[in-house]
Amino acid sequence: MDLKPGSRLKSSVCDTELIVVKAPSGDVDITCGGAPMADPADAERNGEVAAGSADGTALGKRYVNEDESLEVLCTKPGDGSLALGDTALSLKEAKPLPASD
Amino acid sequence: MNLMMLLEMASSGFGDRTAVGSQGRGLTYEQLFQRAGATAMRFREAGVDRVSMVDVSSEALPIALFGSAWAGVPFVPLNYRLTVPELRHLAAEVAPSVTVCNDDALAAIGDLDGVRAVVRPDFLAQWAEGSAPDSDWNVDPEEIAILLYTSGTTGAPKAAVLRHRHLVSYIIGSVEFMGAAEDEATLVSVPPYHVASMAAILSSVYAGRRIVQLPNFYPADWVNLVRAEGVTHAMVVPTMLARIVDHLEDIGGGLPSLRALSYGGGKMPAPVIARALDVLPEANFVNAYGLTETSSTVAVLGPEEHREAHRSDDPAVRARLGSAGRPLPAIEVDIRDEEGNPVATGTSGEIWVRGEQVSGEYLGRNSRVTPDGWFPTNDGGSLDADGYLYVEGRIDDIIVRGGENISPGEIEDVLLSHPSVADAAAVGVPDEQWGEAVAAVVVAAKGQTVDIADLQEFVKSQMRSSRTPDCIELRDELPYNETGKLLRRILREELAESR
Known part of the structure; x- marks a missing residue:
């Protein structure tokens, strides 16, 4: 599916919800728990988290692909883990800054 | 992308934490979320284009800010210290609006066409009561979240446009979600119409840091509030810090709870910071540089850099105490000459910035951002070989x-x-x-x-x-x-x- 910054995505196999922070243009094959993700308005719970894709997502964490052209933020945690095509997304390291405002 | 997403995450993950007010007695994230939702529905029913506020800081501020974001209308905090003619002029420009206000503002603008003025007690009792609806907010990142009239020290005030994408990018790029310990509290003493006040609400909600508000700044009140509320973090402008240091030198006793003090919003005289380091030896100092048009901070000098500069014998390292530190990871900074060409390291020129949080846009005017995303700040400055930014003030000056x-x-x-x-x-x-x-x-x-x-x-x-x-x-x-x-x-x- 085509993704834009601000797009919301929902897992079809667990509670995970995401917001897209950054996305490459064109078709993006993002999955959660081994199943395609969808717009929350269209997402229906359908099936189980696949074995091997069950590391879970954590609230407030950001996930990226290898070249960081795709970045998503977890707004609701769930049991499935995220992948782009066959490659798992990885947790983006936080670089906490000193509070400034 | 919508500011509400930040509050929804805080509320769903840490709903019982205190968001605003005294520990255990203020509004929790869950309560703030519910009130924002209830308020949003009433804003929608009122059918206005903007929600404005002419008042000092109170819990009504975050409720109205998030309620506006949920309702899909820009939030416009106005300067409550303006003269009546100035305020009427801006209020008319902002209309049709719901305006949450104090009694003086009600008298000043209540009769204007298209201005539905609501005093704060009525707003809290009638608009903010109830629970959040099922209705969602708009997620279009291009929607305007906040309009902030710049201080107009050089001319007529103009409204800087901050869209949801600018502010959300700033927060998720610079704040770790729920990164604050549960005992942390930040004291906000700048007025609602200052970008640092808006940014403080958003970053504190996302960090899970309790907000304590000081409606009117007096140094003794500020010090008393830090002590009474166990405040751990605070942001001040230079004139505030000078008066706080004067007061602390008079009364003694320090501020043991205060871990981090950030300053910005103007040039900090070096003697003031040196005296502050003496009266607040335990505090971590952070110097932040930013503009309204950049969604607040674009460069910071952190606590360790303060200490390193303070201790160093190397004049170049010592000089960093007078710098604004280094750009945030998501921000690029360039120094350019009058023709817009980059200048050599160490040479003064105009500070240009680029990044997702940079707006550089004013309502009803052409954007000052170049097609490739660079915003000329109209601040003079230079970068040293290690990337430290030295701000010299407005180029017009x-x-x-x-x-x-x-x-x-x-x-x-x-x-x-x-x-x-x-x-x-x-x-x-x-x-x-x-x-x-x-x-x-x-x-x-x-x-x-x-x-x-x-x-x-x-x-x-x-x-x-x-x-x-x-x-x-x-x-x-x-x-x-x-x-x-x-x-x-x-x-x-x-x-x-x-x-």
């Missing part, structure tokens, strides 16, 4: 004396380094021979007398003679606006007249 560009900051730094001087300003005044002459105004330090001739000699010993002020005047205080910006325009006019 540069004094041009006989063809030579002189940054007022350089002269002010020298004046401030004299022990008899507490505050100083240098401006250009019209001069037949030089085009502009350098005029300076100083304020004596507590218990000191300023000898003008002696001070002239002192400056001459430190700077080129062309940069030595042609005249120095002594005053009781300098003209600042209420958010600590020096009103150079007023000084220029007064000094030009008195010559």
Whole structure:
């Protein structure tokens, strides 16, 4: 599916919800728990988290692909883990800054 | 992308934490979320284009801010210290609006067409009561979240446009979700219409740091509130810090709960920061540089960098205490000349910035951002070899004396380094021979007398003679606006007249 910054995505196999922070243009094959993700308005719970894709997502964490052209933020945690095509997304390291405002 | 997403995450993950007010007695994230939702439905029913606020900080501020985001209308905090004609002018520009206000503002603007003025107690009792609806918010990142009228120290105020994408990018790029410990609290003492106030609400909600609000800044109240509420974090503008340090030196006792003190919003005189380090030895100091048009902070000098600079024998490292630190990871900074071409490292020019949080856009005007995303800030500055940013002030304030560009900051730094001087300003005044002459105004330090001739000699010993002020005047205080910006325009006019 085509993704834009601000797009919301929902897992079809667990509670995970995401917001897209950054996305490459064109078709993006993002999955959660081994199943395609969808717009929350269209997402229906359908099936189980696949074995091997069950590391879970954590609230407030950001996930990226290898070249960081795709970045998503977890707004609701769930049991499935995220992948782009066959490659798992990885947790983006936080670089906490000193509070400034 | 919507500001509400930040609050929804805090509420769903940490709903019982106190978001605003005293520990255990203020609004929790869950309550703030519910009130924002209830308010949003009433904003929608009112059918207005904007939600505005003309009041000091209170819990109504985050409720109205998030309620506006949920309802899909821009939030416009206005300066409650404006004169009645100024306020009427802006309120009419912002209409049709719901305006949450104090009694004075109600009297000033309540009769305007399209302004539905609601005093704060009524807003809290009638608009903010109830629970959140199922209805969702708009997720279009291009929607306008906040309109902020810039302080207009140089001309008529204009409204900077901050879209949801700018602010959300800023927060998720610079704040770790729920990164604050549960005992942390931040004291917000800048007024609602200052970008730092808006940014403080958003970053504190996302960090899970309790917000404590000081409606009107008085140094004794600020110190008392830090002590009473166990405040761990605070942001102040330079004029506030100077008065806090004065007060703490008088009463003693320090502020043991305060772990982090950030300052920004204007040039901080080096003597003030040195005194602050002495009276608050436990606090971590953070210097932040940013603009309304950049969704707040774009560069920070962190606590470790403060200490390293303070300890160092290397003059280049020591000088960093006067820098704004390094750009945030998501921000690029360039220094460019008048034609927009990059200048060499260490050379002064205009500060240009680029990043997702940078708006650079004003309502009803052409954007100042270049097609490739660079925003010229109109601030002068330079970058050193290690990437530290030195801010020299507004380019409009540069004094041009006989063809030579002189940054007022350089002269002010020298004046401030004299022990008899507490505050100083240098401006250009019209001069037949030089085009502009350098005029300076100083304020004596507590218990000191300023000898003008002696001070002239002192400056001459430190700077080129062309940069030595042609005249120095002594005053009781300098003209600042209420958010600590020096009103150079007023000084220029007064000094030009008195010559």
